[in-house]
Amino acid sequence: MHVADRGGGAERSVLTLHQSLRELGHDCRLFVGSKILDEPGVIEIEQRRPIPGVLRITRRLEQKGIQNLYAPWFRNLPDMIGEADIVHLHSLWKARHGFADLTGICRIAKRYPTVMTLRESWMMTGHCACPTGCDRWKTGCGSCPDLQRVPSVQSDFTRFNWQRKRTTIQQSDLHITTISNWLRQQVQQSPICEGKKVHVVHNSVDERSFFPGDMLAARNALSIPHDKFVVLLAGQSIEGVHRGISQHAVKALNRLDDHGIHALLIGRSAGDVAATLNTPSSTVPYRESPQEMAQCYQAADLTIVPSEYETFGRVAAESLFCGTPVLAFATGGLTDIVVPNVCGKLVPTGDVDALAAGLADLKSNPDALLRMRNDCVSHVRERFGTKSIAVQYGNVYQEVIAARSMRPGDEGGPVSTANIPANKFTASTTSKISCVIPAYNCEAWLQRAVESILATRYASLEILIVEDGSTDETLQVANQLKARHPQTVCVLQHGGGMNRGVSASRNLGLRNASGEWICFLDADDYVYPNRFESATKTLIDQPDVDGVHQLAEMVFPDKETCEQWWECSPYFGFEHSIDSSALLGRLLEGKCWATSAILFRKSLLERTGLFDEGLQIAEDCHLWFRMAAVGKIVSGDLNAPVSAYWRRIDSAYQPSPLQRLQMIRSMVKFLNWVSTADVPAKDRDEAKKAIQQYILRGLTNARFAKQRTLAWSIAWQAVRQLPSISINSKFCGQVARLAIGR
Structure with a gap:
């Protein structure tokens, strides 16, 4: 159900979804408040006249500002729909007066498994679709500072509207989908949507209309x-x-x-x-x-x-x-x-x-x-793509149908649960996974990290906690975990209980690991139950694959840390599949995956070596460069994160332009390594060019941002560690502009 079959981007997305579902063989009908096109399966909702006078009164109240108060034909839609496996609600507020009301949502969700897609914030606010700069929607609205925001209202009924929406959603058995990860985060902060399962399915773009041209x-x-x-x-x-x-x-x-x-x-x-x-x-x-x-x-x-x-x-x-x-x-x-x-x-x-x-x-x-x-x-x-989005919605529909079918005492209409895939993960291999956890002053988080690995219920696990000379109670916590799980947890220390750093600690764990497959987890991070599902299947099905990288989700303990760290995405890692042959080039652009989001064969380390203990920052990237240069590292399932990348104010790595200097050092060390490794000359040359481009981008960005000290530091480090760049014409041009103050 949607407001219309023609209009802006939302209408294009809904109509394209309707068409794609029908092309995939589903019996799809699109009910709209306003039908404009002659499209098969699109049905305009018939607005039958209710008791004389009632509608006139409610329309006056709606004009004043009480939104979606009364539309009897929407409340009676189940009679018009008849039998259906799923009902999918889209935007309900843009059409002419009378398209939908809130009470009708409850009636629909009571009878059918229901999905509601949110494309903006209207369902979470007291009246507007775009509450930018205003957080009243998080606490109940009221005393609205801008009644003219779309859709505008004459009087301030925003508190009343907000309460009605909350009552409607809380009383409705439905799942929510959003068109972006950012909007999902907004929904998860909304009291109106509290407790509802939220999926992300993006808008589609019709590849038949939008494609490269002359x-x-x-x-x-x-x-x-x-x-x-x-x-x-x-x-x-x-x-x-x-x-x-x-x-x-x-x-x-x-x-x-x-x-x-x-x-x-x-x-x-x-x-x-x-x-x-x-x-x-x-x-x-x-x-x-x-x-x-x-x-x-x-x-x-x-x-x-x-x-x-x-x-x-x-x-x-x-x-x-x-x-x-x-x-x-x-x-x-x-x-x-x-x-x-x-x-x-x-x-x-x-x-x-x-x-x-x-x-x-x-x-x-x-x-x-x-x-x-x-x-x-x-x-x-x-x-x-249209088919991809339709398939994703089909997966959501199956999950919602399955959840409704398991609910006792359902009074809804007929529901089909045929061919619903089972998603529960069961280990299908005896290959042991060794998880290495370096632990330094992390008594508050270590138990959470270890228990998250155990919660994956993988059949054959080994957890190696490497205690790195902590000054708090980390060692005691580690020993308690070992006593609780003696068959799974092993505690290691450096000689004399010294503090050797994260690279040396991971290396100690790797030397003692007995598993065929290796993963890492920092002590303040944790993994999700799906951590090994996709990666183990890939390693089993594709023996030529050396490792599988996936996504981690950025998690912040407070707003201050979030503001410090937040850059472009809620995820850490590559959000789209990358061919293994192109992976090294992408890594040398400065992007990588979290240490908690890769699973690889231990045998790969025979070709790459261990962590460089001379690096304390970007030491993981240095190993990833080597893995991509001599191994086959592929993308796993990127539809959902497999771990949480917990960011603190005092984390070892901090977001700063100065970190580019550390990355340059890591890249140059890799270039020195690759010059003696069994890597084709063509790949070595491409790696060198990619590193020079990374340096040039850093120099250009620092210069435009008027960070002259940083720009000179990048230039000096580049010349000192990579002398050949001094004859690069673009590099010389950037340095010349910097010297004259441009």
């Missing part, structure tokens, strides 16, 4: 110069999140003042934006047709999406489907879509300097931009 032909059609670097702005870049003009992209373009750039502005306010730009530009009216919009993406070199509030990021996704990389703020759903250095670049939200620097960096690196154009399409098609 850039020159598109520019000819839009009368855009062939020899310019074309930057596309659309959506919030033109219209702003509420009203008026969003200035971030304008300021960034004006700051560069680069007449080699040509702006392509799309939207109703495109002319107003053009008047504020120093950059040459072309304006195009709002494009309602997907094919017309795709032509605009095909004409551009880069799309900028500087949204400050974005639950998904359709402009970014559509652009990537057309092969046009994206520069965006790291906000909301955009962090799910834009994979840095694969699909484009993410910069801190609201940072105009970083936006300008990112644009300059992408414009000045045509080789990197071309690689992104080639890589981004396959990434987004796999993640957001």
Whole structure:
């Protein structure tokens, strides 16, 4: 059920889902408040007149501000639906008056297994869909500071609306899906949705409309110069999140003042934006047709999406489907879509300097931009293609149906539970897993870490706690765990109980490990029950695979730590599958997985060696570089994290531009290692080029951010540790600009 079958991005997503489910052989009907298209299986909800006078009174109350008060035809929808295995509710508030009411949700959820997709925050607030800058929705709304936010209301009934929504959701047996991981986190903070199971299924993009095309032909059609670097702005870049003009992209373009750039502005306010730009530009009216919009993406070199509030990021996704990389703020759903250095670049939200620097960096690196154009399409098609999203929803439907079928005393309609896959994991191998946990001053967290490994219920486990000369009660906690689980837990110490550091501690654990397969876990992190499901299956089914990397979820103890650490994504690791042959290059761009999210064969260490004990920061990356150079490391199941990466204010690794210096040191050490390893000369040369590019990006970003001390430190360390870079023309150019203060 949805408001209409035609309109904006939400309507396109719902209609495409309906079509895809039917193509997959499901009997799908789409009930809408307003039917515009002649699409098979779409049914307009018939609005039968209720008792005379009742509707007129409720409409006046709704106009005042009491939302979705009374729609008798929506309450009676079960009679119209008849038999169904699942009901999927989408947006309920945008159509003409009378489409839906809240009481009807309870009636539907009582009779059918029900899923509700949230595409914005309306169901969590007292009236608005976009509560940016306001946290009243977390406590009950009331005394609303802005009644004009969409959908606007005349009077402040926001507290009453909020309470009605909470009562509705809490009394309804339903699952919730959101269109981004960020929105899921918002839902999990909402008292209205408290206790509800929340899944993430993104919006789809129709690959039949959005695909790479002939850039020159598109520019000819839009009368855009062939020899310019074309930057596309659309959506919030033109219209702003509420009203008026969003200035971030304008300021960034004006700051560069680069007449080699040509702006392509799309939207109703495109002319107003053009008047504020120093950059040459072309304006195009709002494009309602997907094919017309795709032509605009095909004409551009880069799309900028500087949204400050974005639950998904359709402009970014559509652009990537057309092969046009994206520069965006790291906000909301955009962090799910834009994979840095694969699909484009993410910069801190609201940072105009970083936006300008990112644009300059992408414009000045045509080789990197071309690689992104080639890589981004396959990434987004796999993640957001119509069939992929339909299958993901099908999996959610199966889970919801199964959960309802197990509920005692159900009064609902007929439910089919045929062919529901069993998801419970059972170890199918006797291969032992050795988990190495270095432990230093971690008495508060060590038990949680060990018990999380035990909770996976893997059949053959060995947990090696390496106590690293702690000054607190860590050793006592470790010994208690060993006494409790004597067949599984082993406690090791360095000679004399010394403190040797994390690399030496992991190496001690590796030397004592008896398992065929190895994993790591830091003592303040923990794993989820699905930790070994995907990875062990891959290692069993594919004997040529040496290791499997997956995702960790960033977890913060408090808001202060979250603000310090939060960058682009709630996950740590690669969010999209990467071919093992391309993995080393991606790692040398500065991205990696968490130590708690890789499982590998112990035999691989015979080719790579152990951790470099001379490195205290980026020591894990140094080992990952070597693994990717001589082994076959593949992506596991990336749909859900397998571990929690617990970040504290006093964590050993802290987010800082200075960490780039440590990463450069790690990379150069790897380059020295790979020069003597059994690695093809071509791969060694590509690794060297990738490391030089990493240094150049760091130098460029530091220079644009006016961090001159850091920039000089990067330049000096690069020359000292990698002398050959001193003859690189781009490096020399950056140093020259730095020397003259540019």
